[in-house]
Amino acid sequence: MxxxxxxxxxxxxxxxxxxxxxxxxxxxxxxxxxxxxxxxxxxxxxxxxxxxxxxxxxxxxxxxxxxxxxxxxxxxxxxxxxxxxxxxxxxxxxxxxxxxxxxxxxxxxxxxxxxAPRHDYLRADGDIEGTTTAPAFSVDRTKRYFAVLAALCEPRLRGEPHAPLPTVDQVVERLRPNWAAASRTSVQWNIDYLAVKLRLKPGPEEADPGPRLNGKKESLVSLALRFDLVREEDLVVLTGSGGAAR
CATH class of the missing domain: 2.60.200.20 (Tumour Suppressor Smad4)
Known part of the structure; x- marks a missing residue:
């Protein structure tokens, strides 16, 4: 074939x-x-x-x-x-x-x-025993943090690979149709949460907070696009038909 x-x-x-x-x-x-x-x-x-x-x-x-x-x-x-x-x-x-x-x-x-239209995939073997492998990055596409991440990634997913990232205020305006209470504080909180969740910085339970993370938004978007955490089809969460759940 x-x-x-x-x-x-x-x-x-x-x-x-x-x-x-x-x-x-x-x-x-x-x-x-x-x-x-x-x-x-x-x-x-x-x-x-x-x-x-x-x-x-x-x-x-x-x-x-x-x-x-x-x-x-x-x-x-x-x-x-x-x-x-x-x-x-x-x-x-x-x-x-x-x-x-x-x-x-x-x-x-x-x-x-x-x-190259042929796609080959590994078929799961039900005979393998033991615990399942933990996912590298666990994201819930129904949560608001994912909508924030999608809004940050949107310009580059729309075909502008070197587009400047949106400001926090621009993210707030992008999310407000589906999240009326969106504010600078809530968006910034979600950005900080994403940095911990995607392991760009240690969590609050760690004794050593690690070095200050400069360029947090740039690091998040780079990681998300590199590993396909956000794809173009995921931008539906920014529209009225696919807004993120509370």
Missing amino acids: YSIIVVPPPTTEDRTGPQQLRLAPGERLTFGRGAACAVRIPHEGVSRRAGEITAQGAFWALSNLSGRQTYVVENPEGAGEHIKVGPGRLEAPVPFEFSRIVLPAAGDLIAIDVW
């Missing part, structure tokens, strides 16, 4: 060929200006054998066969997320489900889309 789908760029010479190429695990596909490439890109700025895509089960790897150009692999859904694959790098793993290889070509940028 195939695991990777490659969508050639519109600059490919053969417009009558397949619009999508499917690769099974272990299969390879070359692209470049040369006639022997599976995806031929007739552009003078593209190397004759520019690169190679290798299907690896639920992900894929990119080999940059160019001697000079760095390729960029973008995540179109990742708000600017990307990786760089330098000249001569072989089989660099690409972690994105939807990817776009961008080739710099004599003033032009040529894109090849690669999809």
Whole structure:
């Protein structure tokens, strides 16, 4: 069964060929200006054998066969997320489900889309005995602290990865439609609580309070987005249909 789908760029010479190429695990596909490439890109700025895509089960790897150009692999859904694959790098793993290889070509940028729709998951084994593993981060999406965290993460989840974080006053205004009693004090209390809950600082029962945590909001948002504690679909808690419970 195939695991990777490659969508050639519109600059490919053969417009009558397949619009999508499917690769099974272990299969390879070359692209470049040369006639022997599976995806031929007739552009003078593209190397004759520019690169190679290798299907690896639920992900894929990119080999940059160019001697000079760095390729960029973008995540179109990742708000600017990307990786760089330098000249001569072989089989660099690409972690994105939807990817776009961008080739710099004599003033032009040529894109090849690669999809990795296959998702493999571990199946729970009911025969394993013992206590269950404690979750790394335990959050309740019905609580107000989660709504505060979602409001802090919202600008960057909306496609602005470098957006400044909202101020406490802006968070209060964002939450007020679903939380009429929201105030600077209550929002700041929830931010302090999140810092303890997500283990960015010791709890009140600890004898050593630890160093002062500067950039608390930035640390919370960075942690939440890095480990997917808040996703774009979670922003529903900020709307009237999915407000956080008391």
